Amino acid sequence: MASRKFGLNLVIVLAIAALFTGFWALINRPVTAPNWPEQISGFSYSPFQQGQYPQKDQYPTDEQMRRDLEIMSKLTDNIRTYSVDGTLGDIPKLAEEFGLRVTLGIWISPDLERKSAKSSAPSRSPTARAVSCGLWSVTRRCSVKRSPLKR
Secondary structure, three states: OHHHHHHHHHHHHHHHHHHHHHHHHHHOOOOOOOOOOOOEOOEEOOOOOOOOOHHHOOOOOHHHHHHHHHHHHOOEOEEEOOOOOHHHHHHHHHHHOOOOEEEEEEOOOOOHHHHHHHHHOHHHOOOEEEEEEOOHHHHOOOOOOOOOOOO
């Protein structure tokens, strides 16, 4: 009798497992991804290569960034960066060679001299369409003075 009860329980468990597996397979049918457009609206771009770290002042060279920008220029007209530290401030100048428009991301800090140099120099490029200051400037309670891009 115990063996018959075990067999019945095993059949019920297997039936429930098969039911759930069948239901899962039914609702998780493969779908095909849509085709990529020839032109993408824009890319977020961080040019760091393997072994390069901004924390250690190891930045990509202009040639490395130029190579990246050439590849991206075949797919988009717009890029967005996250910083203008080190050689990253050269991105608008390099992007101009490939007809790319740049939205610059900058970090706002309490160091006014550093803030002024970082926010004005790259924004003078004709390819720099906008400067984006992230939410971190608000959460760090840094002073932010509004001013238009200087051309």
